[in-house]
Amino acid sequence: MKAYEALAEAFVREGTRDVFGMMGDANMHWMNALAQRGVRLYEVRHEGSGLGMADGWARTAGAPGVVTTTSGPGTSQLATSMIVASRARTPLVAFCGETTWGDQGAVQYLDQRRFAAAIECEFVHLSRPDLAEEAVQRAFYLARTESRPVMLSAPIDVQTKDYGEEDLDSYVPSTDLITRPRLLPDxxxxxxxxxxxxxxxxxxxxxxxxxxxxxxxxxxxxxxxxxxxxxxxxxxxxxxxxxxxxxxxxxxxxxxxxxxxxxxxxxxxxxxxxxxxxxxxxxxxxxxxxxxxxxxxxxxxxxxxxxxxxxxxxxxxxxxxxxxxxxxxxxxxxxxxxxxxxxxxxxxxAPLQEPAEYQGERDRLDPREAIRVMDAEIPGEIGLVLGSGHQVDFGTMLFQRSREVLSNYGMFGAIGQAPLLTIGSIVASGGRPAFVVEGDASFLMHLPEFETACRYGLPILVVVMNDEALGAEYHKLRVNGLDQELAVIPTPELGDVAVALGGSGATVRTTDELSAALADYVRDPRPTVIDVRITRNVLSVPYRRLWYGENV
Known part of the structure; x- marks a missing residue:
């Protein structure tokens, strides 16, 4: 039995059933061993995206999510998503391949221990093949007890060495080491x-x-x-x-x-x-x-x-x-x-007081009206994920229907994470449909991962609140007396882009078009993007409070 096989078996014993990531020569042996043991592997287009999915998986499942990368650049791609998961206190394990131990001249060499410290995660190093099970147990133990991400770094030469005789009953999962008695109040x-x-x-x-x-x-x-x-x-x-x-x-x-x-x-x-x-x-x-x-x-x-x-x-x-x-x-x-x-x-x-007059413009909706339509027409059993950025403020305040809500607001302030969290959440729930509300810049940041959702047939609905700008910066520029046009970035018809990537999509500019697109998804949940063109003329309530001191 090789060390990578012992590692894979230990992950399975820890309850791993889904792994997100990208294959390279420093993790392919381990991934192959997982596939042989029935673990579902989700190949992503960017390692950081895989970690975002593992984050969403963990938040939904209530257990450590798992992401994997190869050595060096594969590992370094985790940075932003790892810090997001750390700030969210998400338990997850990142299995990161490593170049041959001690070979600092290798092209993909990276001091992964120092890197882990910089991106706010715990670090476990596999130094000998006979310590494979112990390393996995410790990684999952730390993830579970400290509720944070852990990097398990495994040099390729250590992985491929002999582990010893196979003993399927010898591994003790970290869950067996953890007792969580109820803390009794004084x-x-x-x-x-x-x-x-x-x-x-x-x-x-x-x-x-x-x-x-x-x-x-x-x-x-x-x-x-x-x-x-x-x-x-x-x-x-x-x-x-x-x-x-x-x-x-x-x-x-x-x-x-x-x-x-x-x-x-x-x-x-x-x-x-x-x-x-x-x-x-x-x-x-x-x-x-x-x-x-x-x-x-x-x-x-x-x-x-x-x-x-x-x-x-x-x-x-x-x-x-x-x-x-x-x-x-x-x-x-x-x-x-x-x-x-x-x-x-x-x-x-009392009903939420709607604006005396929505501030839509030709071919662009008032974002508040778009949220009202979504909340009314998407059934409560379909969960919601909210991202970050100016446009998300509208949904954060105005979605009222009782439903499962996962918010990424305040988790390092990184845009683009919410669609990834949604994909992981759908996988963890066994394929239950969910929708995410994001801005255009946020969605485009990880656009290739919509293709990942299409490839695996995951019923995600991405509603893009598209003001064709960096929305928060557009309004901040005005507050600071700067040129707002610097934050304007035109976008293509994202509904058509979604179709090109293998899913369904629509670009909508009226409430009737939005209602029809939502009804189409609810009738047949599948990977879908609805590009909702919204006006830039409406400032969210939190921004009005923070910047102008309005009592709203």
Whole structure:
């Protein structure tokens, strides 16, 4: 048995079923061994794209994603996507081939250990063939326990040496080494939290990605009922539980609605569950000026976005902590009306106020109107991925239908990642359709990967909000008194490009054309691009708040 075979077998034992990447001479033996073991290999057009797909796979599956590259330039292509995954705290393992160990004169030589440190991932090196299983186990252990990417760097000469006799039962998966008992809350902290909540009258619960991952929905809704709380989410948990309560206010922070902003400022107590309360979520503290904070998280401690610490910090599993807090409040007979009034309900359930007049121009839609049409016509069971950039602000705020939402906003600020995340997410879900909303510059950055989706028949819908410009820079140039035309970049008809790459596509300029294109995809989900031509004359609400101080 060769070392590369032992490596492949160990990956399989770790649960690997899908691998994204590009083949080269330093990883082809390992990829061949994986294929022989039934692992599905997704050959991509760029190594960094493969990592983006592995990132989306991991975020959807809740397990480490896997990407592979060859040595040197193959590995160096991972840089941007690796940092995105690191900032998103995504567990994944990158199997990177390496030139012959010690041969610094090799054409593809790269000090991959130093490179890994620069792109913010852990590093595991295969130094001897007999350590193959140990290296894989350690890589997956680090990915799982530290929730971050890990580079497993394997010199080609070490991979092709003899490993020893095959023993299929000897490998111990990293999952067998990890015990995750529920962190029990300190009773004194629970009592302190009870004191704060009992003395409060306007409670807000902010649920984050950690609360959703912990499966704390039932406990959050119970606590909300006891306290009369408004339920808000972080951006990363957008729309979670919005179909389960009438008193859901949407996103807390910069991307919140005007109604949300007004109501949340009345809070005298904020209970954060699995939410870091970064400066986006609490607007540097301006959003909750009079509130005391109770924070529940599994981390030892968190400094909030206003530079302060919570009035009561409970390090515990969300389910256990909220169960104990609810029990403590029940013993005290705490039952607040809080925000649960007819007036608040009327404000929350009123339709989103549409602009008095959409600002479309000839052959170009108002982006807000495009989002309204999409939200109405794409069924809730079709998940949504949001990218980054100015045009994504509209969807981040205006998509209201209850559906699974994955947002890449704030993860290193790298455009172009969202379509990759969507492809990986679709693979992880077993081929369930999903749509992604991106800008034209973002989509074109990794255009070849739409062909990858076509090649594997993945039912991705890419909605390109196309203003034929670098949208954020277009508006920033104006704010700074510079020439906006420098950010204008014409694009071809992207619907036709999608067809040329083997998929379906349409370029739309009216709501009727958009509705028809969406209906076509919903009727028969397949790789599709809808190029939505939008005006550049509409500035998003977050930008209006940040740059012009508008109360919108």
């Amino acid at each position: 009773p004194d902290r629970v009592a302190t939290a009870g004191d704060i909540v009992e003395a409060s009258r306007r409670v807000v619960i902010i649920a984050g990605r950690g609360a959703r991952a912990a499966g704390a929905a039932e406990q959050i809704l119970r606590l909300q009922e006891q306290t009369g709380a408004l339920l808000a989410t972080t951006l990363q948990a957008k729309n979670w539980l919005c179909g389960d309560t009438d008193y859901h206010v949407g996103i807390s922070g910069l991307f919140g609605s005007k109604v949300a902003m007004e109501l949340l400022q009345e809070a005298d107590c904020v209970i954060a569950v699995g939410a870091s309360l970064n400066h986006y979520t609490i607007e540097h503290g301006y959003l909750f000026p009079e509130a005391k904070y109770v924070q529940v998280d599994t981390s030892p401690h968190i400094v909030m976005g206003n530079g302060a610490v919570a009035d009561c910090y409970i390090q515990a599993d969300a389910v256990t902590a909220l169960t104990e807090l609810s029990r403590a409040l029940e013993k005290r007979s705490v039952r607040h009306e809080g925000f649960h009034t007819d007036d608040v309900l009327r404000r929350l359930t």
